[in-house]
Amino acid sequence: MTSSTFSDRADHVLHTAHQGGAWWRSAVIYQIYPRSFADANGDGIGDLAGITTRLPYLRALGVDAIWLSPFYTSPQADAGYDVADYRDIDPLFGSLADADLLIKSAHDLALKVIVDLVPNHSSDEHPWFQTALASAPGSPERDRYMFRDGSGPGGGEPPNNWQSVFGGPAWSRAAEPGTPGQWYLHLFDAKQPDFNWQNADVRHEFEDVLRFWLDRGVDGFRVDVAHGLVKAPGLPDWSGPMNMLDLVDKDLDRPPMWDQDPVHEIYRSWRKILDSYNPPSAVDHDAAQDRVMCAEAWVDPPERAALYVRDGEFHQAFNFDFLQSDWTARSLHRNITRSLEANDGVGAPTTWVLSNHDVVRHASRLGLPIGTPRPNGIGVGDPQPDPVLGLRRARAATTLMLALPGGAYLYQGEELGLPEHTTMPDAARQDPTWERTRHAERGRDGARVPIPWEEAAPTYGFGPTGRSWLPQPEVYGELAVDQQDGREGSTLELYRLLLRTRAEHHLGEGSLIWLDAGQDVVSFENATVQGRVRVLLNLGGAPLPLPDDAVLLAASGPVDEGVVPVDTTVWFTAGGHQ
Incomplete structure (x- = not known):
């Protein structure tokens, strides 16, 4: 192999294994988007009963837990991320009895269950918001949300x-007959008003919601927009990018609506x-029963992101730097290094991810030219990804990710190599x-x-009828589970x-040692109690030979x-290491 030209690529131990790790430190967790996983009643929308029937498939796949995107009562303005009742199931998905059966069935299969929590905002149809609209400015009911007087003549302009x-x-004006009307903040859709997290009612409400679901047996929560609950005092103007990861390497302040220090007290x-629910100081504490939280925190630099996983806060936080890496050895090496160093600094695992319900699937994203900014969707008339190249790179990226120490999240269907539906008719789109x-x-x-699920079935086995809330591309047939x-x-x-x-090799619990294998190669050794596994991803322009004594364990391609x-990407043992 050629020698490295990266000055920071000398062989060294980057990450040392954590001793006595709890399940969540190395777990592989599978995200289920309930609308699109399995439809039991044939209405074209996935449901909890459908998920329950497919749990054996996930057990056989080999994951440790499932994460369910929102299933709460909602008008579905943002596919359930606009919650009207945090303690009930939307009839689209079933009932509380269906949720209880799903949790029990998953536990019977040794699968843990993580549910989504949406604390930054509610639906505008939440009883609290409806009461706020009916109450006077300055009232306790309005203080639960971010109501403000407008600016300009007669308050006719947004507050900022x-x-x-x-x-x-990010502001909409409330309709108040006979008065100019206050404005309310919504960092997302107008039907998703932001809560005021300085309000004691809001804090008490969500603490009770946590207990409600923990009492029903869930194993934890993925927290939506975890970096957004608290806004900077005075709500100052902001003209920079809204995505904090767009601030990387730029000399800009943090946006006033994101990553404010008081979120950590919450x-x-x-x-x-x-x-x-599992006291850490108790004599009979069982780490296998830990209830956990995972943060969706789009935060940079990694040292700021690591604050969310300090002892006494979140157990996990998605590694979005890794998700957004360019398909180059330099970018991947840099982001893996920065992430592990930052999280090791607070004693926390790194939680890797490549796809989810909010980003273009990596089987398509990686089929775009290297350096292409991550698109927010791809459609008819847009530059189309190379599907063969995208899938080859996606398989290599996942093989790299699952060899890294720490936890990992998979998004439903990526195990089938599903691409983005990049030619969906615009008339079918529902994203706000x-x-x-x-x-x-x-x-x-x-x-x-x-x-x-099945090539020859209606909607490829998604449900018993030909109904589907979003159209499926034809290529999904040949990628169905049964194929x-x-x-x-x-x-x-x-x-x-x-x-x-x-x-088998306990790779999620290992130590990582960078190996010097060339400027277009990502190579490391994962050392565990089971031995040493070497990992090599070839990103150069020509094939690379393996060592003569290499014993291949897995490869993303032939x-x-x-x-x-x-x-x-390949996993192998060499030099007598097993």
Whole structure:
């Protein structure tokens, strides 16, 4: 192999294994988007009963837990992230009895269950917000949300210049007959008013919501917009980017609506509640029963993101730096290094992820030219990704990710190699981003398409009828579970192999040692109690030979005669290490 030209690529121990790790430190967790996983009643929308019937598939896949995107009562203005009742199930998805059965069935299969929590905002149809609209300015009811008087003559302009993540102003004016009307803040859609987290009622309400679901047996929470609950005092104007990761390496302040220091006090109080269900100081504490929180915190630099996973706060936080890495050795090496160093500094695991319901699937994203900014959706008329290249790189990226120490999240259907639906008719789109940006950004629908189970069945086995809330592309038929199950070399069988081998070798619990293998190579050794596994991702322009004594454990693509092709990741043992 060629020598490295990266000055920071000398062989060294980057990360040392954490001793006595709890389950969440190395778990592989599978995200289920309930609308699109399995439809039991044939109405074209996935439901909890459908998920329950498919749990054995996930057990066989080899994951440790599932995370369910919101299933709460909601008018579905933002696919359930606009919650009207945090203690009940929307009839679209079933009932509390269905949720109880799902939790029990998952536990019977040794699968833990994590549910979504949406604390930054509610639906405008939440009883609290309806009461606030009917109450006077300055009332206790209005103080639960972010109501403010407008600026300009007669208060006719928004209180500040903030923009919504979904496009357009972040303020809407309340209709108040006979008065000018106050404005309310919504960092997302107008039907998602932001809570005021300085209000004691809000804090008490969510503490009670946590207990409600913990009492029903859930194993934890993924917290939506965890970096957004507290806004800077005075709500100062902000003209920079709304995505904090767009601030990387720029000399800009933090946006006043994101990552404010007081959010950490909120999460410390939540952590005490979770710990009370399995007291860490108790003699009979069982780490396998830990209830956990995972933060969706789009925060940079990594040292700021690591603050969310300090002892006494979140257990996990998604590594969005890794998700946004360019497909180059330098970018991947840099982001892996920065993430592990930052989290090691607070004694926390790193939680890797490549796809979710909010981003273009990585089987398509990685098929775009290297350096292309991450698009917010791809549609008809947009530059189309190379599907063959995208899948090859996606398999290599996942093989790299699952060899890294720490936890990992998978998004439903990525184990099938599903691409984004990049030719979805615009008339079918339902993401509020599409309308709020006046059709400038297509949004997230392409990643949320119902997944295929059987090639010859209606909606490829998603449900018993031909109904589907979003249209599926034709290519999903050949990628259906029944077409990949047991087929050597299929993406499904690759994931099963990776998860089985990861568990057998305890890769999630290992130490990471960078190896000097060349400027276009990502290479490291994962040292665990089971031995040493070497990992090599070839990102160069030519194949690379493996060591003569290499014993191959897994590969993202064909490896013939000991040669690793471009855009391929391999796991192997060498030098007598097993």
